[in-house]
Amino acid sequence: MEVLxxxxxxxxxxxxxxxxxxxxxxxxxxxxxxxxISEPELARKFNISRAPLREALARLERCHLIERTPNAGxxxxxxxxxxxxxxxxxxxxxxxxxxxxxAEYMATEEIEQxxxxxxxxxxxxxxxxxxxxxxxxxxxxxxxxxILGSKNPYLINMLCDELYYLVRMYRVxxxxxxxxxxxxxxxxxxxxxxxxxxxxxxADLLMRRHIxxxxxxxxxxxxxxxx
Amino acid sequence: MEVLxxxxxxxxxxxxxxxxxxxxxxxxxxxxxxxxISEPELARKFNISRAPLREALARLERCHLIERTPNAGxxxxxxxxxxxxxxxxxxxxxxxxxxxxxAEYMATEEIEQxxxxxxxxxxxxxxxxxxxxxxxxxxxxxxxxxILGSKNPYLINMLCDELYYLVRMYRVxxxxxxxxxxxxxxxxxxxxxxxxxxxxxxADLLMRRHIxxxxxxxxxxxxxxxx
DNA sequence: TTATAAAGTATTGTCGACAATACTGGAAAG
DNA sequence: CTTTCCAGTATTGTCGACAATACTTTATAA
Numbered sequence: 180m181e182v183l184x185x186x187x188x189x190x191x192x193x194x195x196x197x198x199x200x201x202x203x204x205x206x207x208x209x210x211x212x213x214x215x216i217s218e219p220e221l222a223r224k225f226n227i228s229r230a231p232l233r234e235a236l237a238r239l240e241r242c243h244l245i246e247r248t249p250n251a252g253x254x255x256x257x258x259x260x261x262x263x264x265x266x267x268x269x270x271x272x273x274x275x276x277x278x279x280x281x282a283e284y285m286a287t288e289e290i291e292q293x294x295x296x297x298x299x300x301x302x303x304x305x306x307x308x309x310x311x312x313x314x315x316x317x318x319x320x321x322x323x324x325x326i327l328g329s330k331n332p333y334l335i336n337m338l339c340d341e342l343y344y345l346v347r348m349y350r351v352x353x354x355x356x357x358x359x360x361x362x363x364x365x366x367x368x369x370x371x372x373x374x375x376x377x378x379x380x381x382a383d384l385l386m387r388r389h390i391x392x393x394x395x396x397x398x399x400x401x402x403x404x405x406x
Numbered sequence: 407m408e409v410l411x412x413x414x415x416x417x418x419x420x421x422x423x424x425x426x427x428x429x430x431x432x433x434x435x436x437x438x439x440x441x442x443i444s445e446p447e448l449a450r451k452f453n454i455s456r457a458p459l460r461e462a463l464a465r466l467e468r469c470h471l472i473e474r475t476p477n478a479g480x481x482x483x484x485x486x487x488x489x490x491x492x493x494x495x496x497x498x499x500x501x502x503x504x505x506x507x508x509a510e511y512m513a514t515e516e517i518e519q520x521x522x523x524x525x526x527x528x529x530x531x532x533x534x535x536x537x538x539x540x541x542x543x544x545x546x547x548x549x550x551x552x553i554l555g556s557k558n559p560y561l562i563n564m565l566c567d568e569l570y571y572l573v574r575m576y577r578v579x580x581x582x583x584x585x586x587x588x589x590x591x592x593x594x595x596x597x598x599x600x601x602x603x604x605x606x607x608x609a610d611l612l613m614r615r616h617i618x619x620x621x622x623x624x625x626x627x628x629x630x631x632x633x
Numbered sequence: 634t635t636a637t638a639a640a641g642t643a644t645t646g647t648c649g650a651c652a653a654t655a656c657t658g659g660a661a662a663g
Numbered sequence: 664c665t666t667t668c669c670a671g672t673a674t675t676g677t678c679g680a681c682a683a684t685a686c687t688t689t690a691t692a693a
Binding site: 419457458477478 | 648653654655656662
């Protein structure tokens with residue numbers, strides 16, 4: 180009998196291993212947005228053949244980090260105001276749905292664990308005021324768990340695997356840390372309370388507002404940057 | 407100067423060509439649901455190497471038609487009641503959103519074209535009463551156009567490229583033709599009217615109801631089949 | 634000088650072969 | 664007889680090389 184970790188899969192294939200590295204590089208901006216991707220170059224850089232690299236690129240395309248045109252190659256996605264709007268329009272709907280489902284299907288135990296996670300975030304936040312990385316990670320962590328709580332595999336896949344790397348990319352490269360931290364925590368708290376009360380409708384509404392507020396926050400930043 | 411068709415891209419790569427064939431085979435059930443996929447076998451069948459085949463398989467996974475496990479291979483997805491519910495939960499949200507956006511962003515010309523398409527469908531429907539293929543194709547066509555009208559690339563990609571093949575697979579393999587045809591056409595009409603009036607909120611609501619009704623219709627069929 | 638065309642270069646798409654991993658059947662131990 | 668272990672087989676993952684396509688540069692003509 181073999182004991183293995185509950186959720187995470189080993190990801191032993193070298194394509195997987197390289198994928199996460201390129202994902203990080205793109206999200207962090209080490210590979211510049213809009214730049215062309217050279218398969219031979221990347222293959223050399225990571226000491227692998229082009230076959231697993233192309234597998235990785237296919238998955239990068241899947242999460243909208245690169246765009247491929249047949250016979251012409253791949254480019255890192257170009258960030259834009261419009262793109263961000265389009266992204267958040269979908270997040271609003273899908274994460275709202277996730278909340279509604281989470282309120283119905285999350286185990287009481289899961290809710291309690293999420294509760295304690297939030298408390299933990301709060302103390303972290305007090306100590307490291309405004310440190311963007313923790314805010315960012317914590318925020319995503321909360322959203323992740325709620326999405327997982329929906330128990331809908333398609334929804335989980337779409338949000339966690341396909342959309343969230345792009346969300347992170349926008350946040351990182353446009354420097355979204357900001358003073359919204361404490362308010363975001365309060366909103367998380369309210370959402371979780373609604374879920375705890377099994378009030379899906381309210382949780383849905385609150386999540387939509389939460390994301391909408393987040394979007395408006397980013398819009399303001401963008402407007403400032405363009406001045 | 408080269409003249410090419412307005413939307414469709416040539417898809418010259420052999421991976422693309424094979425992809426559509428396998429997609430069709432899976433959707434139509436020629437390759438049975440739940441069955442294992444053998445790369446060497448399929449490669450021989452289509453007279454290509456394993457490289458482009460694997461590229462095609464990667465995209466099949468993307469649209470949820472197959473599931474791959476590292477080092478173990480791919481299986482055609484197993485249809486289930488739960489899976490259908492999960493699928494329609496997402497469709498409801500996303501296509502509702504698509505309607506709201508379409509009401510805002512569709513060109514008046516596009517709306518008129520869609521109007522005439524509906525009239526066309528109506529006459530077809532009168533002639534070929536209950537012929538499932540036309541109903542199916544027509545229905546999807548309407549939904550497609552509304553989704554395209556949203557002008558949101560992520561939304562379009564998710565619905566048209568990632569979810570709709572699976573929707574078709576459920577319809578085809580579970581034989582969803584049925585007596586809902588005329589009512590569906592009326593609902594399409596009402597949705598389009600709302601879009602024409604630029605009433606996004608109403609279009610959203612009507613589309614959600616439309617899909618919800620469609621889901622309930624399927625649920626009934628399923629319940630009958632299980633007897 | 635600008636625009637067009639052709640040759641050359643580089644990159645992507647595809648192939649066949651090898652290596653690593655997973656599945657299958659049978660033998661040995663309990 | 665059941666279970667566990669092991670060897671054999673088949674399948675997937677990876678590699679390097681070749682073919683097909685796209686991009687670049689140079690030369691030619693208007």
